[in-house]
Amino acid sequence: MVLEIVVMVKQVPDSQEVVIDPVTMNLNRSMTRNVTNRADENALEAALQIKDKVPANITIVSMGPPQAETTMIECLARGADRAVLVSDRAFGGADTYPTGLTVASAISKLDHFDIIIAGEESSDSSTGHVGPGVAEFLGIDQITYCSKIEFSDGRVTAERELEDGTEVVQCPTPVLVTMLLGSNFPRMQTLRRKIDATKKGIEVWNLEKLGLQPEWVGVRGSPTIVRRMQSIKERERAKKPVTLEAIPDMVKELYEKNILKVK
Amino acid sequence: MVGLQFAKPVDKPEEYRHVFVYLENGQGRLKRVALEMIGIGRELATKVNEELVGILIGDDISAMAEEAVSYGCDRVLGAQSKDLKDFRTVPYANLVGEFVMSEKPNVFLIPATRNGRDLASRIAVKCQAGVTADCTELDIEKDTRILSARRPTYGESMLAEILCRKHRPQMATARAGIFKVPEKVGGKPSGKIDIKNVKIDKKYLNKKIIEFRKKDRVDLTAADIVVSGGLGLGGPAGFKMLEQLAGEVGGVVGASRPTADLGWISRDHQVGQTGTTVRPKLYVAAGISGKIQHIMGMKGSETIIAINTDPNAEIVKYSDYFINADINKAIPAIIDAVKKYRTELAGGKKTKTPSQ
Ligand SMILES: Cc1cc2nc3c(=O)[nH]c(=O)nc-3n(C[C@H](O)[C@H](O)[C@H](O)COP(=O)(O)OP(=O)(O)OC[C@H]3O[C@@H](n4cnc5c(N)ncnc54)[C@H](O)[C@@H]3O)c2cc1C
Numbered sequence: 001m002v003l004e005i006v007v008m009v010k011q012v013p014d015s016q017e018v019v020i021d022p023v024t025m026n027l028n029r030s031m032t033r034n035v036t037n038r039a040d041e042n043a044l045e046a047a048l049q050i051k052d053k054v055p056a057n058i059t060i061v062s063m064g065p066p067q068a069e070t071t072m073i074e075c076l077a078r079g080a081d082r083a084v085l086v087s088d089r090a091f092g093g094a095d096t097y098p099t100g101l102t103v104a105s106a107i108s109k110l111d112h113f114d115i116i117i118a119g120e121e122s123s124d125s126s127t128g129h130v131g132p133g134v135a136e137f138l139g140i141d142q143i144t145y146c147s148k149i150e151f152s153d154g155r156v157t158a159e160r161e162l163e164d165g166t167e168v169v170q171c172p173t174p175v176l177v178t179m180l181l182g183s184n185f186p187r188m189q190t191l192r193r194k195i196d197a198t199k200k201g202i203e204v205w206n207l208e209k210l211g212l213q214p215e216w217v218g219v220r221g222s223p224t225i226v227r228r229m230q231s232i233k234e235r236e237r238a239k240k241p242v243t244l245e246a247i248p249d250m251v252k253e254l255y256e257k258n259i260l261k262v263k
Numbered sequence: 264m265v266g267l268q269f270a271k272p273v274d275k276p277e278e279y280r281h282v283f284v285y286l287e288n289g290q291g292r293l294k295r296v297a298l299e300m301i302g303i304g305r306e307l308a309t310k311v312n313e314e315l316v317g318i319l320i321g322d323d324i325s326a327m328a329e330e331a332v333s334y335g336c337d338r339v340l341g342a343q344s345k346d347l348k349d350f351r352t353v354p355y356a357n358l359v360g361e362f363v364m365s366e367k368p369n370v371f372l373i374p375a376t377r378n379g380r381d382l383a384s385r386i387a388v389k390c391q392a393g394v395t396a397d398c399t400e401l402d403i404e405k406d407t408r409i410l411s412a413r414r415p416t417y418g419e420s421m422l423a424e425i426l427c428r429k430h431r432p433q434m435a436t437a438r439a440g441i442f443k444v445p446e447k448v449g450g451k452p453s454g455k456i457d458i459k460n461v462k463i464d465k466k467y468l469n470k471k472i473i474e475f476r477k478k479d480r481v482d483l484t485a486a487d488i489v490v491s492g493g494l495g496l497g498g499p500a501g502f503k504m505l506e507q508l509a510g511e512v513g514g515v516v517g518a519s520r521p522t523a524d525l526g527w528i529s530r531d532h533q534v535g536q537t538g539t540t541v542r543p544k545l546y547v548a549a550g551i552s553g554k555i556q557h558i559m560g561m562k563g564s565e566t567i568i569a570i571n572t573d574p575n576a577e578i579v580k581y582s583d584y585f586i587n588a589d590i591n592k593a594i595p596a597i598i599d600a601v602k603k604y605r606t607e608l609a610g611g612k613k614t615k616t617p618s619q
């Protein structure tokens with residue numbers, strides 16, 4: 001039996017060079033380079049590591065604009081078998097609810113899946129809500145914030161990193177897993193695979209293919225709206241120069257201002 | 264299973280009332296973050312003259328329910344079972360979802376902890392409602408009872424105000440360590456507690472927790488003082504010096520990412536975009552250059568001391584005090600000064616006895 005793994009991938013603006021339009025306060029997408037969300041590269045690598053051990057098929061599913069194709073090619077070039085880009089003007093401006101709905105619909109259109117792997121969060125919306133949303137839409141269990149996953153005997157064993165420790169959990173498939181950013185080292189793309197991927201191409205699915213109503217998706221299907229964007233005002237700080245000799249004065253001042261306290 | 268349902272606006276938003284908070288259970292005690300949710304929940308509820316209701320799931324939860332009431336919940340709705348001892352997504356989400364759907368809250372807050380986020384969007388999907396993630400400011404409009412949920416975005420440089428006008432409940436996850444733990448209510452708390460014993464169907468218990476390795480992780484978010492070190496420390500030994508200072512002033516040690524990458528200190532000390540966000544009273548940045556990913560995690564600190572040999576380091580811009588010197592001289596000098604100040608105080612100047 002071949003294990004069917006789905007990896008959820010998002011293309012995001014490169015956080016290194018985010019440009020914000022000073023007038024609209026929106027992200028200036030024309031000036032930013034797009035990259036694969038880094039945690040999703042860890043998600044793909046986790047899938048590839050399972051495939052290194054057991055026969056598996058890896059399908060990438062991404063909702064995004066046509067230029068997300070570059071990310072899909074990249075994923076194929078790293079070793080994924082199939083890529084589905086869910087793309088339609090109607091999907092634009094989606095918050096986490098319709099994003100989850102759209103991605104879940106696409107996954108439910110695949111013949112079969114055993115494990116869905118997502119990143120812990122996307123660097124541009126950083127909610128971590130899309131993965132669990134998809135699990136709820138599909139009615140399956142989930143294991144979030146994993147540093148490590150393994151598959152054997154129809155079960156996933158994973159380590160979840162929580163605030164106060166590591167939880168080791170086991171769950172039979174089907175299950176959705178989210179991987180932590182930096183949880184593994186994503187393998188390189190190979191040139192050969194890249195050429196193959198470009199030839200093979202990717203599948204593009206639109207609204208009609210998913211059978212969803214236009215008012216359910218994108219900005220129209222989003223319960224939340226952004227009312228305002230404000231730049232967070234940086235407090236101007238004193239930058240008071242303190243020489244080594246003046247350290248006792250600084251310490252005294254900190255105590256007097258109650259910033260340091262005598263216990 | 265909910266199926267592939269769209270987010271559904273409610274017909275009569277006025278029927279949705281009260282502020283609900285999810286009380287994260289730390290196995291036998293409420294987590295500190297649960298008290299923070301009570302704190303902000305209380306503010307919102309008072310502003311619109313509604314009740315504050317806590318939802319609590321777990322095993323043997325009555326003591327925690329009483330604790331919640333003592334901190335100001337008007338009501339606590341609980342569900343308990345031996346099978347709910349550990350947090351598990353599916354049974355927890357089912358129970359919380361049932362409470363929310365039958366009680367129809369106007370606002371529902373969940374902490375943006377890892378288990379809180381694990382839960383939150385599943386509840387939103389069950390209720391066909393929206394959820395705003397990781398809020399650092401929350402307010403409610405008095406007449407419309409619309410929640411104004413604000414969250415940092417674009418690398419913490421902008422604050423987005425997000426509304427959910429037509430769907431109920433208005434859900435948000437709230438960042439830990441931002442909202443104040445309230446004072447306990449005086450006298451005998453009058454809140455009502457309603458706990459039901461539930462039986463969990465085996466089919467919801469597929470996920471098994473086989474082990475929990477508790478780590479003595481530092482809780483950077485709870486500390487008033489964070490003494491952080493970067494590559495300028497030159498090696499793991501540098502952190503020993505910082506520990507000494509932290510110990511002396513009652514703080515904890517933080518770190519820049521590359522020091523954790525190099526294994527000089529464990530990852531849980533890392534401050535920044537991919538580490539922890541802290542906003543202590545005092546942040547010391549020793550040998551940290553101040554790259555944006557680090558700044559994002561600490562710029563909310565009240566007072567910042569930077570120690571750096573490079574007078575042009577980025578960190579200088581973010582400092583209240585800048586010590587342009589070698590860490591190996593500056594840190595011992597601070598430790599020394601702290602000790603001296605204390606001995607001087609103890610040694611007679613009783614006129615200046617500090618208040619607690
Ligand atoms: C996606 C991404 C996420 C990231 N997330 C984080 C994060 O969460 N947290 C984080 O910290 N970084 C993060 N980084 C890394 C970040 O970009 C910087 O590389 C890092 O913060 C630099 O660490 P540093 O200041 O310790 O080292 P450096 O930049 O090397 O700075 C060392 C400083 O020490 C000073 N110094 C040297 N010797 C001495 C001495 N003897 N006495 C005093 N000063 C001295 C130097 O002048 C210099 O300013 C991230 C990067 C990326 C790309």
Ligand SMILES: Nc1ncnc2c1ncn2[C@@H]1O[C@H](COP(=O)(O)O)[C@@H](O)[C@H]1O
Nearest residue numbers: 008009063118119121122127128129130
């Ligand atoms: N548009 C999308 N298409 C496919 N997967 C997505 C999309 N948005 C988010 N995800 C997945 O959900 C994870 C969490 O994203 P977020 O909830 O936006 O923080 C990401 O790491 C991706 O794996």
